[in-house]
Every structure is written in structure tokens, then in C-alpha cells.
Amino acid sequence: MSVLEATPQCDAGRAEPDGRYPWMNISRRLCSLLTVPSALALVLAGPAAPSAASAPGPAETARQYVVTGPATVQQRSQVARTGAAIDDVRTSGLKVTAIPSEVRAIQRLGFTVEAAPSPAPAPAPTRAATSYHTFAEMRQEVDSVVAAHPQIARRFVAGTSYQGRDIVGVKISDNVAADENEPEVLIIANIHARERLTAEQALDYIGQLTDNYGTDGRITDLVNEREIWIMPMVNPDGQVYDMTSDTSSGRWWRKNRQPNSRSVGTDLNRNFAYRWGCCGGSSGNGSSQTYRGTGPESAPETEVLADFVRSRVVGGKQQIGMFLDIHSEAELVLWPFGYTYDNTVPGSMSADEEAAHRTIGRELAGTNGFVPQQSSDLYITDGTTIDWTWGEYRIFSYTFELGGGSFYPPPSAIDREVARSREALLRLTDYADCPYRAIGKESQYCAA
Ligand code: 0X9
Ligand code: CA
Ligand code: CA
Ligand code: ZN
Ligand code: CA
Numbered sequence: 216m217s218v219l220e221a222t223p224q225c226d227a228g229r230a231e232p233d234g235r236y237p238w239m240n241i242s243r244r245l246c247s248l249l250t251v252p253s254a255l256a257l258v259l260a261g262p263a264a265p266s267a268a269s270a271p272g273p274a275e276t277a278r279q280y281v282v283t284g285p286a287t288v289q290q291r292s293q294v295a296r297t298g299a300a301i302d303d304v305r306t307s308g309l310k311v312t313a314i315p316s317e318v319r320a321i322q323r324l325g326f327t328v329e330a331a332p333s334p335a336p337a338p339a340p341t342r343a344a345t346s347y348h349t350f351a352e353m354r355q356e357v358d359s360v361v362a363a364h365p366q367i368a369r370r371f372v373a374g375t376s377y378q379g380r381d382i383v384g385v386k387i388s389d390n391v392a393a394d395e396n397e398p399e400v401l402i403i404a405n406i407h408a409r410e411r412l413t414a415e416q417a418l419d420y421i422g423q424l425t426d427n428y429g430t431d432g433r434i435t436d437l438v439n440e441r442e443i444w445i446m447p448m449v450n451p452d453g454q455v456y457d458m459t460s461d462t463s464s465g466r467w468w469r470k471n472r473q474p475n476s477r478s479v480g481t482d483l484n485r486n487f488a489y490r491w492g493c494c495g496g497s498s499g500n501g502s503s504q505t506y507r508g509t510g511p512e513s514a515p516e517t518e519v520l521a522d523f524v525r526s527r528v529v530g531g532k533q534q535i536g537m538f539l540d541i542h543s544e545a546e547l548v549l550w551p552f553g554y555t556y557d558n559t560v561p562g563s564m565s566a567d568e569e570a571a572h573r574t575i576g577r578e579l580a581g582t583n584g585f586v587p588q589q590s591s592d593l594y595i596t597d598g599t600t601i602d603w604t605w606g607e608y609r610i611f612s613y614t615f616e617l618g619g620g621s622f623y624p625p626p627s628a629i630d631r632e633v634a635r636s637r638e639a640l641l642r643l644t645d646y647a648d649c650p651y652r653a654i655g656k657e658s659q660y661c662a663a
Contacts, residue, residue: 274478275314275502279467283308284326288556291594293324298498298505300469300482301594302622303545312467312504346626347411348418350380350455353447356418357385364425367391367438374519376452377473382519384446387424389439398647399442399527399534401610402640403520404541406483406600408453408468409622412632413541416617417447419633420640437644442534444523450483450516464623469504471514477501481508484540485596486517487603490554496596507598524604536647538612539640540600544624545593547616548580548639551605553590554597563606567656572611574653575646579613582638590614611650613643 279302285291291309295301297320299313310331313321318328348356361368369391372381388397404417424443427434437443448454452472457465470480478501485497488511492499497507512518527534550572552564559569573587580587590596601612619632646653649661 272477275316277312277314277467277502277504279310279312279331280318281308281329281331282311282321282326283329284324285309288592288594290324290326292495292591294321294326295505295594295596296495297321297324298500298503300504304593312469314500314502314504316500317503347458347629348414348447349458350448350451353414353418354381354383357383357421357447360385360421360425364428365391367428368421368425371444373446373523375515376450376519377471377515378452380451380455382446382449382451382516384444385421386442386444387421387438388442394529395442397440397442398536399444400537400539400644400647401444401446401524401527401535401604402539402541403446403449403600405448405454406450406516406540407542408450408457408470409465410541410543410617411457411465411623412543412617412619412629414447414454415629416541416615416633416636416640417445419637421445421447423637423641433641437641441644441647443644444535446520449520452516453480467622470506471516473514475501475506475509478506480506481514481517482506483514483517483520484542484600485598486512486514487598487600488512488521489598489603489606491598494554494595494597496554496594497598505596511598520600521603524608524610528608533608533610535604535608535610536650537643538601538604538610539643540612540614541617542614543617544619544622545616546585546618547593547614548576548583548585548587549590549593549601549614549616550576551590551601551612553593553599553602554595556591556595558589567651567654567660568609570654571650571656572613575611575643575650576613578653579639579642582642583636585615585618585636611646615639 282294285294291301297317299311299317299321301309301311303310321328357370361370367387367389369386371384371386373384374382376382402417404413424434424438428438429435450471453468453470456472457468460466470482472479473481482505485505485507491511492507498505500506508514512521559566576587601614604610604612617632619628649657651657651660
């Protein structure tokens, strides 16, 4: 029996007629091409291995698969618990990036795993302005924005990566050299190296705020009344490694580039210090896409980000009122917590705090068409950015998953995809003074 006969994937693909999810179309093409058992079947039919995630062993190589069967959040969390990274969630199946031992663990759960087709090579960009920024180009872009708008834009370096690259950002505000008493906003992108659209979203926002200052009244007010910190590539080693590739797409790299006992790379979005490793939402296997590191903040990049947030405590008060961590590609607006299914947690997420997160999250999603939900409605994770920023500092926090249909949308898609979330970023920035405004409780929580 061929691997394809063993799975409903081909039929499931046919149920998606609108072409919105190109990977399903590729999957359909694969279905029609593969009529005989192939190497795929051999890859997937390996014997069950002992599950000894943290025992020493050889490095394993990850690739992307489509998993069919999981229908509930508990089942998605079972898949996440194997250590596989869940890249996208559709009714027709999960896209995951997994190593062979994780593939076997997913199969033992009773789900069907099929190799995903390699993404079609992206067409070469027709003009430079529509291609993805390299790390060097991002730095040049930051330098030129700052040079052109010295009153409102200032470059900062939060620290350095494992390999010694600068983790660069731009502060945008009026009187930018001064630390004024204005609500602060922190936006980071590209913590996962391959999620290439995310740096473009951050750079675009820097451009929106600086280019339209003084002409657009709303943007002028936001720049005057907020201090906005934007860091477009917070995982520079991973980003450079991912882009160092012969093809127009990348190396499918997610983590940083720090060696570990088994392989290379810590998942920075599992390495934060709130409930680190608590709940089956990360992996102890260094080869895994969701390797949590040897301890909280064991990755230099995590520590740099956390130190930056800690540095914004001024006079005993955390200045950052809103945090956004930009990912791709599942088209979601997510809020804390990710480590628990509970919507509210005594002492760390009150009913009003949850209601404000949810209300703002839904409003933002209403502007970009994404799906708003608590992080754990997707699957359980632990050690993520927003669990820490909220859990440790009560910074209202969101994760966006941009769209584009893959980690490497063709450069021609950048403008369209980035434009979708501009309004959401402006609203998030606006809410930094008092998120409780969203639930009509500013007088209770934000009175001067
Ligand atoms: O798994 C992640 O780190 C994020 N998805 S991605 O495909 N960009 O890697 C989402 C984390 C959201 N939090 C939870 N699902 N709990
Ligand atoms: Ca200012
Ligand atoms: Ca300030
Ligand atoms: Zn991500
Ligand atoms: Ca919940």
C-alpha cells in the first residue's frame, strides 16, 4: 500500500477550492504525481524508537511534514509535546517541522504524517524594493532612516548574538534622545529565522512612522505621545544562516546558532524565564525545532531581549505598556498564556486583564483578517516571549502570526501582506497608554 492510500490527505486537499492556501495546491499536485510507493514511505515507516529525548544521540535533521488527524487543541498539544514545531494549522491538517524521532512519536499518537512538498522556488524579484532584506540591508535601512529623521528616530543596539552580531533596533518618538514620560511600546520580529516576512513588517512600520510624521495627524500624535522600540531581526545569526542559501528560499532555519549537546540551536521562543519547560510545550532534545535550551535565558539573544525589557523599569515602574512579537505564517493574533488552557489564572491573569487582552486582540484581528485567540487555543507552549512579558511584568502582550502561505512567500507578496497589518500595529501602539480603555475601565485602572 502506498503512503498516499493510507491517508485522506489527497481528498482533504480537494475540499479547499479557493486557492487561498497554495500549499494545499502543491499537496494536491503531489497527490496526483505520486502513484507508487516511494522513498517517502520508507522514511515514514521507520521502527518506533525509544523516547529518550534528552539522552545523548546523533543529531537529527528536520524537515516539513503535513500531519492529518489532529482536530482538537488537545491533539495539537500532543503533537507539540513531541517537540515538533507546528508551522500552520488548517482544517485540512497541520504543517509541522520535525526530526525523525518526532515523526515517529506523532505516528505513535495515531496521526498520519506525510512529507510536505518542497516549496516551489520563488520567482526572482523584479525590483530591489520588493525583495527581502538581508541582515546587512536591514542595518543600512535603519541607518538611513535614522539619518533622514534624526529628531524622531534613533538607532540602538540591545546587545549581541551568540556569534557576536548586533541586535539592532530603532527608537521612534519626538525628542527621541530624551527618555520622556510617555507610554512605551516594544515590537520585535524574526525571533524565528525563517519567518522572513516578519522583519519586513517591522521595517515597514519604522518607515510608516517616520515617513508620515508631520503629515498624517494620527501618526504624528502617536510618535509624539509614545516611545516606540522596534527590533526587526532579534535572531541575527539564525537569519543570516537561513539566508545563506543558493536558492531563493532559505535553509528552513528556526532557532539561534548556538551549539548544544546534540546539534545546533535553541528555540528562542521556548527559552524565556516564565514557567520555562513547565508544561510539555518545548523539547529537551537539542536537535528539536523547539529545543528550550539548558536553562531559562541560556541563549544570549534571549538574555539580551530580557535585559532590554528589564532596563525599561524606571523608578520601579515598567515603562512598556504593549509588546508585540511578530511571527508567521498562520494568520493569528494571540495573547497569553500559552502554558495553560486556563483563560484566567489567580494572581497572574485576572478577568479584567483577560477581557482587555481578548477585546484588543479581536479588534486588531478585525483589521487584518487574522484569527484572534489565546495562545494555548493553538497548542500548549512554554517559555515563550509573551508569557514572560505578561507573567513577569504585566505588559499587555501579543504574538502575531503573519500570512503569506509559507515561511518564504515570493517577494512580490511582501507589500500586500505587510499592508494587511499596518492598521493593527497602529492600534496596538495607541493602546499602550491604557489597554483597559478597550473594556471601558480606564477610570478604574488608568486614572492619573
Ligand atoms: O510555536 C511558536 O513559537 C509560534 N508559532 S511558529 O510557527 N511561528 O513557530 C506560536 C506560539 C504561540 N503560542 C502557543 N501556541 N501557545
Ligand atoms: Ca518623546
Ligand atoms: Ca520613557
Ligand atoms: Zn515563529
Ligand atoms: Ca483558554
